[in-house]
Amino acid sequence: MRPFTRLSARAVPLIRDNVDTDAIIPSREMRSVSKKGLADGLFAGWRYTRIGGRDPQAEFVLNQPRYAGAEILVSGANFGCGSSREHAVWALAEYGFRAVVAPSFNPIFQGNCIANGVVPAIVDASTIAAIAAGLEGADPPMLTIDLAAQTVSLPGGATWTFAIDAEAREALLAGRDPIAQTLQMAGQIRAFRAGDMAARPWIYDTVARG
């Protein structure tokens, strides 16, 4: 995974609470058994004039030329609620987003972000309002996220600290792959299972009786 240290990039404000994963990537846009090919479907319901179409809805923020190429998304509370589909993060990442700044995240979505190298940065709602106002007045609308320092800042100098799980921060900074790391503990896992098998044999005996 690509490590994340510090990013200065265009940021787009999509300030709504409870942006759910079906809004991020509608189910109808998940067409293939793959993690790829999802960027076009990102926010499809809001981004295009009609269902299944590709004509841009001019008012939607992502379609405004000043936000083209944005890599940071700024949004409202409970971001990523709803279905656990990881496609939501794959779509955001493929579109080019490397960080989402919001007052809170759905727990599954947050885990998915971390697993895919996308930074879920938590600031309070008043900071979101200040960032959004800063972006709307700026040209180009830039934001800097410094993961090591845990800060988000506007080009003018206004800087806020954001919250992020400590382990998630480490993993994102290092671009770490958890599966490879855990597999190094396979011996310990086997030994633990052997002990557990004696205590709870019914968990391991999965032959159907019916």
Place this chain on the structure above:
Amino acid sequence: MNRTIFDKIWDAHRVAGAPGGLDLILIDRILLHERTGGVALRGLEERGLPVFAPDQAFAVMDHIIDTRPGRTDHTLMPTGTDFIRATRDAAGRAGIRLFDLDDPRQGIVHVVSPELGIVLPGATLICPDSHTCSQGALGALAWGIGSTEAEHALATATLRVRRPPRMRVRVDGELAPGVTAKDLALALLGRFGVGGGAGHVVEYGGRAIRALDVEGRLTLCNMGTEFAAFTAIIAPDEKVIDYLRGRDFAPAGEQWDAAIDHWMGLASDPDAEFDIEHVFDARDVAPMVSWGTSPQQVAPIDGVVPAHDAETRQDSDDARDRALAYMGLTPGDRLAGLPIDAAFIGSCTNSRIGDLRRAAALLKGRRVADGVRAICVPGSTQVKRQAEAEGLDAIFQAAGFEWRESGCSMCFFAGGESFGAQERVISSTNRNFESRQGPGTRTHLASPETVAASAIAGRIADPRRVAA
């Protein structure tokens, strides 16, 4: 001792610490479905990694399969067949048991797992699906994850997780007649909001919870994800043991007796400590209906769409305005009496045999109102067969309901069937998000009884006013 049921299960599954204060947790059961399972299995194959314990993984077909009679691998969702075949092939290669389209044990993953005894008290269970929390109703620690985490669990039989905080919601009193677990779930969301669970393991307890049967508990825990909980859980009791006895994958013989001893020790200790405790009174709950596009936007069925200054507090003005515009409603509109275009009974929330029996009791000898499209989708093939053995299918069909094969069906829109833009649907499902049941469709969440009563009336109707 002062441990909660969650602490007991967590501690028994903690293999080791992991960097950053995470715990490496042993996973007892992995469930996959064709919507996300195929991607996870392929992801693993691409990395050349085998499944660590294929005997403890199970795959189902439920999400995008057709539910119209005479179904095949072909679905109305464009490219849906690819998902079905990719999951079937990958499960076969990995040696994972699959309940395929034509299997008598096929059904919605969160319906099938309890009814087959795959989920057990004290077990850890994960599935790349947000409603996995349903299965906490049997006293398991069951939670939804993403595909990459599913790959981790498949490859290592473990997950790295930060120990979540604990919340107890004690529900005192008892639900009034005609008021169900679904109404309780919606009332709790209305009271505490969709952020109320805040990443906690939410233990439901108290008299009203003990009074619920296992199916009702599954309905309540199902909406734990709407509550933003890590998961929901209820301590196992005699009802759970009676429910599991003799199920296909439940322990038998000596193992059954040993398992019961283990399970009966799982309940939270009397002096267990929780990070947050809430008390709620079941006596205050009426049949509930959602009016907006978030499951916290609910009101009692005899109430009105709340005004901006009402005490519901959960929404910003902007969120409420958006929801009202989408739903075509104005504050002050009465919920009972709103004309509906469709009625849907199904989903992992409310499609078990008890749900179907209660809905059928209201439908018996009555007809769905003209112009209302009514659909019933049993949660599993076993539920469907049981309902047919009891003659419920005849009651549904005589009333004018479509009687479907089991699956998720129109609980969500995957590009195939939908209810249509601006169609108003009363639905026994769990999500009323914008376009959840089809582009522009307006969903009102309610209990199966309320769906049945409304289908007959052609308008949102209070099931307590329909004499069974």
